[in-house]
Amino acid sequence: MIRFSDVTFTHSGARRPTLVGVDLTVPEGEFALVAGRTGVGKSTLLGAVNGHVPHFTGGRLAGRVEVAGLDTRQHQPRDLARLVGVVGQNPLTGFVTDSVEEELAYGMEQLGVASSVMRARVEETLDLLGIADLRRRPLRTLSGGQQQRVAIGSVLAAGARVLVLDEPTSALDPTSAEEVLAALLRLVHDLGVTCLIAEHRLERVAEYADRMVLLTGGGAVRVGPVAEVMADSPIAPPVVELGRLAGWSPLPLSVRQARRQAGPWRQRLAAADPERYPRAPGGPTSQSPRPPVPDGTGLTARGLTVAYGQTVAVRAVDFDLPAGQITVLMGRNGSGKSSLLWALSGVGPKRAGRWSVDGQPLAEAPPETVRRLIRLVPQNAADLLYLDSVAAECAAADADGSGVGGACASLLDQLAPGVDHALNPRDLSEGQRLCLAVAVQLTSQPPVLLLDEPTRGLDYPAKAALGRVLTGLADQGRAICVATHDAEFAAAVADRAVVMATGESILVGPVNTVLTTSAIFASQVAKVMSPQPWLTVAQLAAADAETP
Amino acid sequence: MSIPTLTRLPAPTGPTGRNRGPLAAIRARVTIYGLPRALHPGAWWLWALGGAVAASRTTNPLSLALLVAAVSWVVVSRRAEAPWAMAFRLYLGLAGFIIAVRVGFRILFGADGSTILFDLPRIQLPDPFSITLFGPVSAEAVLSGLYGGCQLGAMVICVGAANALANPKRLLAAVPGALYEFGAVLVVALSVFPQLAESVQRVSRARRLRSGRGRRHFLRQVMMPVLADALDRSLDLAGAMDSRGYGQRGTVTARARHLTSGLLLLAAGGLCVGAYAALDTSGATPGWLGGAALAGGLALAGAAFRLAGRRARRTRYRPDRWRMAEAVVVLCGLAPALALSWLSRTHPTLAYPSVSPLVWPGLTVVELVGLLAAALPAWLTPPPPDRAATAQSDQTTEPDQGAKTA
Numbered sequence: 001m002i003r004f005s006d007v008t009f010t011h012s013g014a015r016r017p018t019l020v021g022v023d024l025t026v027p028e029g030e031f032a033l034v035a036g037r038t039g040v041g042k043s044t045l046l047g048a049v050n051g052h053v054p055h056f057t058g059g060r061l062a063g064r065v066e067v068a069g070l071d072t073r074q075h076q077p078r079d080l081a082r083l084v085g086v087v088g089q090n091p092l093t094g095f096v097t098d099s100v101e102e103e104l105a106y107g108m109e110q111l112g113v114a115s116s117v118m119r120a121r122v123e124e125t126l127d128l129l130g131i132a133d134l135r136r137r138p139l140r141t142l143s144g145g146q147q148q149r150v151a152i153g154s155v156l157a158a159g160a161r162v163l164v165l166d167e168p169t170s171a172l173d174p175t176s177a178e179e180v181l182a183a184l185l186r187l188v189h190d191l192g193v194t195c196l197i198a199e200h201r202l203e204r205v206a207e208y209a210d211r212m213v214l215l216t217g218g219g220a221v222r223v224g225p226v227a228e229v230m231a232d233s234p235i236a237p238p239v240v241e242l243g244r245l246a247g248w249s250p251l252p253l254s255v256r257q258a259r260r261q262a263g264p265w266r267q268r269l270a271a272a273d274p275e276r277y278p279r280a281p282g283g284p285t286s287q288s289p290r291p292p293v294p295d296g297t298g299l300t301a302r303g304l305t306v307a308y309g310q311t312v313a314v315r316a317v318d319f320d321l322p323a324g325q326i327t328v329l330m331g332r333n334g335s336g337k338s339s340l341l342w343a344l345s346g347v348g349p350k351r352a353g354r355w356s357v358d359g360q361p362l363a364e365a366p367p368e369t370v371r372r373l374i375r376l377v378p379q380n381a382a383d384l385l386y387l388d389s390v391a392a393e394c395a396a397a398d399a400d401g402s403g404v405g406g407a408c409a410s411l412l413d414q415l416a417p418g419v420d421h422a423l424n425p426r427d428l429s430e431g432q433r434l435c436l437a438v439a440v441q442l443t444s445q446p447p448v449l450l451l452d453e454p455t456r457g458l459d460y461p462a463k464a465a466l467g468r469v470l471t472g473l474a475d476q477g478r479a480i481c482v483a484t485h486d487a488e489f490a491a492a493v494a495d496r497a498v499v500m501a502t503g504e505s506i507l508v509g510p511v512n513t514v515l516t517t518s519a520i521f522a523s524q525v526a527k528v529m530s531p532q533p534w535l536t537v538a539q540l541a542a543a544d545a546e547t548p
Numbered sequence: 549m550s551i552p553t554l555t556r557l558p559a560p561t562g563p564t565g566r567n568r569g570p571l572a573a574i575r576a577r578v579t580i581y582g583l584p585r586a587l588h589p590g591a592w593w594l595w596a597l598g599g600a601v602a603a604s605r606t607t608n609p610l611s612l613a614l615l616v617a618a619v620s621w622v623v624v625s626r627r628a629e630a631p632w633a634m635a636f637r638l639y640l641g642l643a644g645f646i647i648a649v650r651v652g653f654r655i656l657f658g659a660d661g662s663t664i665l666f667d668l669p670r671i672q673l674p675d676p677f678s679i680t681l682f683g684p685v686s687a688e689a690v691l692s693g694l695y696g697g698c699q700l701g702a703m704v705i706c707v708g709a710a711n712a713l714a715n716p717k718r719l720l721a722a723v724p725g726a727l728y729e730f731g732a733v734l735v736v737a738l739s740v741f742p743q744l745a746e747s748v749q750r751v752s753r754a755r756r757l758r759s760g761r762g763r764r765h766f767l768r769q770v771m772m773p774v775l776a777d778a779l780d781r782s783l784d785l786a787g788a789m790d791s792r793g794y795g796q797r798g799t800v801t802a803r804a805r806h807l808t809s810g811l812l813l814l815a816a817g818g819l820c821v822g823a824y825a826a827l828d829t830s831g832a833t834p835g836w837l838g839g840a841a842l843a844g845g846l847a848l849a850g851a852a853f854r855l856a857g858r859r860a861r862r863t864r865y866r867p868d869r870w871r872m873a874e875a876v877v878v879l880c881g882l883a884p885a886l887a888l889s890w891l892s893r894t895h896p897t898l899a900y901p902s903v904s905p906l907v908w909p910g911l912t913v914v915e916l917v918g919l920l921a922a923a924l925p926a927w928l929t930p931p932p933p934d935r936a937a938t939a940q941s942d943q944t945t946e947p948d949q950g951a952k953t954a
Contacts, residue, residue, distance in 0.1 A: 050791050081793030093781050094788030096736065098717075105865030110793035118865050140742070158792065347756045367756070376757050383754035386772040400758065426776060440758065 001162055001194045002026040002049055007063035008219070009044055009053065018044045020219030022063070026196060026211075028161075031188045033205055033226065034198040035235060036215030038429055038459045042198040045215065046164050049196060050084040051077045067162060082111050085155020089167040091147045092139070100142075100150055101126075101135045107158030125157040128191075129183050144333055145176025149183050156187065163187070165197040169204055170456055173332045173485040174520050177204055200459050203237035203488065203524055206230070207254035227251040235460045238488055238524040241537045245544065258528045266529060269543055274512065274534045277542035280467050280492040290324050290475055290495075297358045298323035298479040299344070299374070299448050304353030306339040306503075313339035315503040316353070321448060321479040323358075326470055328490040328511065329483040330521050331500035337483040338379065340500070341450045346370030357448055357479075376450040381437035385425040393425060393440060401444030412439040415469050431462035438469070448479045455486045467493040491515055491523035491535040511535070581872060584931045586628065589714030590722055591874035596710030598881025599922055603702035605888040606899045607695040608909045611919060612702045615884060616643075618923035619709045626925060627712045628932040639708025643701030650697030654689040661686025663906060691903045722868055732794075736785065740778075747777045804855065811852035818845025873929045880924045887918025 004024040010017040018041040026032050034042050047053035051072035054061045065072045067084055077084075085107075088094055097103045104125055108118045126132040129149045134142060139150065148168055155163065163184070169177035185208055187193040196213075199205045206212075212229040214222045222229055227250050230240045239258045243251045246265060252258035275286040284290045299321040306314040314336040321327050329337045342348025344355060346367050354363040357373040378384065387393045394408035401407065412419060416435035425433055434454055442449065451470075455463050463486070470493055474480050484490055490497060490511060497514035499507035499521065507514055516526045516533045523535050534540055599619050603612060620640075627633035655668070658680065668682035720731040751773045755766075789795075818841045825838025891914065892899040901909040 052787060052791055056787055056790055077791040078793045078796045081791060081796070084791070086788070086791045088784065088788070090784075093784040096732075096785070096789055096792075096794075102865065107792045109862050109865055110796060112863050115863055115865070115867065118863065122865070155792065342753075345757060347753060371757070378754050378757065380750070380754075382776075383751050383773055384758055386755075386769045397758075 001028040001030075001068055002196065003064075003066045004048070005064045005066075007048065007061065007065060009041075009048065009059060009061045011044075011057075011059045014059075017219050019048075019221075022219070022221050024213060024221060024223055026194060028194050029188065029192040030210045031185075031195045031208060032197070032211050032213055033202075033209035034196060034213045034215070035202060035233070037217065037235060038200075038431065038457075038462065040215040040217050041219065042215060043166055045213070045221075046086075046166050046196060046198055048072070049162065049164050050080045050086055051075060052086065078110075081107060082159045084162045084164060085152070085158065085160030087148070087151045087155060087163065087165045087168055089170050091151035094151060095139050095147075098138055098140070099135075100131060100137055100139060103139060103150055103154050104157045107154055111158060113158075121157050125153045128156070128186070129153040130179075143176060144172050145179045148172065148176075148180045152180070152183060152187075156193070160193070162194045163196070165195065167198055167200060167457075170200055174204075174487070175332055177201070181205065181208065200457070201237075201486075202235065203239070206237055206240070207257075226253055238537050239528065242525060242528060242540065245537060245541055255524055255527045258524075262528050265540070266532060268547060269529075269532065269534070269540070272543045272547055274532065274539050274543070277539040279536045279539050280464070280471070281538060282468060283471055283493070283538075284495070291477065293322075293324040293477045297447070297477075298325075299355060299357050299481075301344060301353060301355035304340065304343055304355060305351040306336070306343050306349060307351050308349070312503050314343065314350075317500075317503070317505045319344075319355075319498065319505060321481050322496070323447065323479045324474055324477045325495040326474050326480045326482065326493055327496040327498060328494040329481055329498050329500065330485065330487075330490065333485075335500045336503040337500055338452055339503075341376055341452050341481065341483055345374055345376035345450060347376070371446075372444060373446055374448040374450065375441040375444070375446040377434070377437050377441050377452065377454060379452040379456075381434045381454075382426065384437045384440060385433070388424055389421065390419060390423055390425060390428070390436060391421040393436060394421070394443075397440040397443040408439050408443040411442055412436055414472075415439055416465075429462075430457040431459075431465065434458070434466070435469070442473070446478075448481075449473065450481045450483075452483045453485070454482060455484055455489045463489050464492075487515060487521050487523045488536075490521070491526065492538070497521075582930050584933050586715065586718070586868070586933055587713075587877060587929060588722065588868040588870050588874045589716075589719035590868075591870070591877040592713040593710045593719070594878045595881030595922075595925065596706045596713075598878075598883070598885040599706035599709070600703045602884035602888040602918070602922075603699055603706060605885075605892040607699050608899060608901050608911075609695060609698050610909050610911050611888065611899075611915055612698045614911075614916070614919040615922060616702050616705050618884075618919055619706055621923050622926045623709045623712050624926075626929060626932060628715070630715065632716055633712045636708050636712040639705055639711070642708075643704045646701045646704065647694065647697035650700070651690055651693040654693035655685050656681055658683040658685070658689070661688030661904060663687040665690065687906060688904045691906070695901075695903065718868055721864060728862060740781070743781060744774070744778060747774050751777070808852050808855045811848050811855065815845050815848035815852055818842070818848060821845075876928050877925050880921050880928070883921035884918040887914050891915055 002025070004022050007019055007022040007024075008017050009019040022045070034045060036042050044053055047057065048061065048065050049067060049072075051065070053059065055072075055076055067080060070080065070083070072080070095103055096106050101122060104122045105118055108121065113121070123132075126135055129152060131146065131149055131153060134146060134150070139147060142150065152163065152165075152168075165184075168184075169180055172180065181204065184195060184197075188195055197205060197209075206226055209226050211223060212226040212233075214229050214233055216222055216234075230236055230251055230253070231244070233240075236244070239252050239255060242258060243261075246261070248258075248261045250257075252261060273286070278285050278288075299319075301317070301319040304314055304317045304319060305312070317336075317340060319340065329340070331337055339348060343350040343353075346362065346365075354361060356362055360369075360373065362370050362373065385393055387396060390412070391409070394412060395405075397408040398405055409421065412421075412435060415438060416432050419428065419432050419436070425436055428436065438449075438451070438454075454466060458466065467489065470480055470482070474495075482490070482494070494511040497507070497509065497511045498505055499514060499518065507518070512533045512535055515522055515535060516530065522530070525537055525540065526533070526535050529540070534543075596619070599615055603615055606612065620636075623633075623636050627636065663686055664684045665687050667684045670683045671681040673679045673681065717735060720734055748770060752770050754773075755769045822838050822840075822842025822845050825841060888899065891912065895912070897907075898910060898912060898915075901907050
């Protein structure tokens with residue numbers, strides 16, 4: 001269905017090609033997973049399938065890309081629209097109309113499908129993707145998972161036989177991601193749709209994929225059955241790492257497969273205490289806890305309430321962030337996590353409640369005081385950055401914060417060594433930009449740091465690096481709070497977990513009890529080793545080394 | 549005229565055969581006519597324009613009040629549950645404001661009149677202006693302000709009614725194929741504005757997280773990220789539209805394209821000449837020339853649109869069809885326009901009641917019938933599609949904060 005023959009692609013102005021001599025054939029009905037580190041060319045590869053690359057983006061493409069026998073050299077993306085459907089990470093930016101039904105029909109209108117056929121296909125698509133009850137809803141009021149399903153439906157209704165999805169679940173909470181994947185799988189199984197999907201969160205997709213296309217860097221690709229390619233892939237979900245550690249064959253790709261092979265491990269480690277082993281390299285354990293902090297320091301909030309009109313986002317929440325600890329804030333989209341963080345930062349709206357840092361009350365304090373004690377890195381870190389070079393951003397942060405020249409720049413070098421300070425922040429990678437935003441917010445040495453969804457768009461190594469940075473900050477005695485959907489990240493770095501639902505805090509406790517008892521927010525290792533409270537592969541590796 | 553009638557409809561092949569024949573057919577037609585649906589937006593606009601034309605032909609406050617009452621009644625009974633429909637009260641407010649301003653200005657600047665209502669102290673502005681403010685307020689002045697204000701206000705309310713009853717986006721979708729691109733641009737622009745507002749809000753909120761510096765850097769701190777954001781979004785949207793088939797070329801020869809442009813140019817020329825001749829009151833251009841040029845221009849434009857429309861091979865999802873009810877609505881709008889045009893020509897003193905000397909305004913039967921006809925769509929048209937269904941599905945899930953700020 002999709003065939004790349006000796007494809008080499010060079011972005012205009014780039015010295016090195018992004019893809020070199022790629023040969024790839026995806027037969028009809030296959031579900032193929034494209035993986036690789038950030039910036040390795042996944043989006044380029046996906047864009048080449050419908051000719052978006054290079055017709056729209058520019059650059060030079062050598063070799064030949066064919067879809068169902070049509071060469072993208074002769075066919076523009078719009079001519080391939082009835083064959084290839086493209087779905088991006090943020091569906092909202094690709095929506096042309098504003099209601100569900102009209103959006104589903106848009107592609108067909110462009111292709112000149114007869115009115116009566118269109119009507120029937122819209123109804124069918126609504127049912128296939130389970131969005132029939134949303135048909136008249138404005139697109140902007142849908143949740144992320146619903147929007148993503150509408151986006152898939154809109155290309156499917158136009159008759160697409162090939163779906164190209166670029167990180168469709170990255171921005172979604174685990175439940176919405178499962179909805180989207182379930183809808184996709186139904187299309188693959190029942191309709192024989194060919195799927196090419198790129199995803200950072202391999203733990204969500206790996207078990208469903210037929211084959212894996214791994215971009216290894218330098219423009220090369222490795223293609224093969226998922227378990228085979230995963231065996232020595234530099235990026236792998238926790239179950240695969242566990243399988244590699246244990247030497248299981250075949251390599252498990254799903255929790256179920258791993259769990260069936262993990263019996264002996266559970267027996268052998270039954271007596272071991274998971275708390276004795278660090279969940280991430282360098283993390284605290286019961287043997288080597290974090291440096292102690294004075295009692296009663298950190299953030300304490302009581303009765304915090306946020307409402308927009310009649311909608312209550314946060315309902316009288318009592319919330320603590322002890323100094324020297326990392327707290328994760330979990331819960332589905334729209335459960336009030338962001339509203340809570342914004343209210344604590346002193347910028348977001350709030351109806352009621354008081355909160356204090358190290359005993360200093362902040363409810364009535366001027367914004368400067370709150371800003372000195374609490375800093376928030378928002379979901380879209382780029383919003384914080386507006387100057388034209390990293391160096392200028394750092395200088396502005398110094399002037400704003402401590403007044404010590406170079407404080408921000410040296411922080412940035414600790415967080416992300418090797419960032420070119422002459423670059424425009426918009427040219428940095430996602431992870432580097434996040435580090436810059438964190439450095440900017442940390443320059444004034446606030447005792448409390450809040451981060452909203454920092455791991456979206458980060459690959460495994462970048463997430464590990466962020467984890468190390470946060471652990472270092474907690475060791476300095478700061479109170480850290482991370483709002484995230486990412487159970488694996490939470491399992492690796494957090495000390496405490498708070499779960500929110502419908503604006504209320506419903507579960508508070510140490511991370512190893514919260515994450516092992518929740519079905520949705522448990523890490524993969526927790527699910528494999530359940531009922532033993534192991535959370536990460538690093539813990540198991542350390543325990544394995546000590547246990548005979 | 550609601551769904552239950554449909555279920556009570558006897559089967560056409562009843563055992564007695566009593567219900568066969570023309571009566572049953574008519575009943576079925578009436579039932580189908582009355583099924584809830586959204587009318588063609590063009591019908592509502594023509595109806596409202598009829599009302600506005602009527603308002604422009606009279607200053608009689610009684611006629612205007614009747615007209616506004618009729619129009620408002622139709623809006624209240626036939627608008628859908630949608631944001632644009634809820635904007636009607638804004639137009640009512642605007643009309644009230646217009647009347648207040650007109651009357652206020654008459655009082656402020658004073659005007660002649662013999663029937664003095666009350667006296668206000670005069671204020672003589674200093675030399676360069678040499679204007680006197682306030683002074684005695686006459687009934688004539690207030691009434692002439694009121695009449696003028698009522699006329700303008702009624703026209704505004706008619707436009708507001710069209711806006712409330714017709715989905716503006718459906719109206720765009722009803723433009724001829726040749727104007728499709730124009731419609732697409734408007735639709736995209738309409739959806740971009742809320743996004744832009746949202747991004748400004750998001751970025752200025754993020755700005756407050758960071759620095760306490762003043763407004764000096766506002767432009768840079770907010771506009772830079774917002775513009776970058778907007779550019780990214782437009783590129784994304786353009787890419788998405790491209791890969792969904794927007795701008796697919798049909799099979800059109802270069803000759804047909806040139807022919808279309810030529811026809812459009814000629815049409816524009818004809819329309820210009822025709823409009824000039826029609827508006828020229830000096831009599832320098834003969835009347836027949838204006839009419840002929842206007843008609844010719846319209847015909848050419850129609851031909852060009854047809855030709856250009858053939859180029860775009862697009863179809864419409866659930867197009868609004870022009871059926872019986874639409875014709876009824878347009879006729880109901882035509883009635884007041886005709887009635888008041890006739891009145892203003894034959895009985896100008898009734899259509900424009902004198903304020904000096906003061907005359908009590910009156911109504912004629914023709915006027916009354918014409919104006920009341922404007923209210924008929926409230927009963928004669930099918931109701932808007934199920935409000936309950938939409939309202940219910942809107943409540944199933946809350947808007948997702950996370951996805952919106954993504």
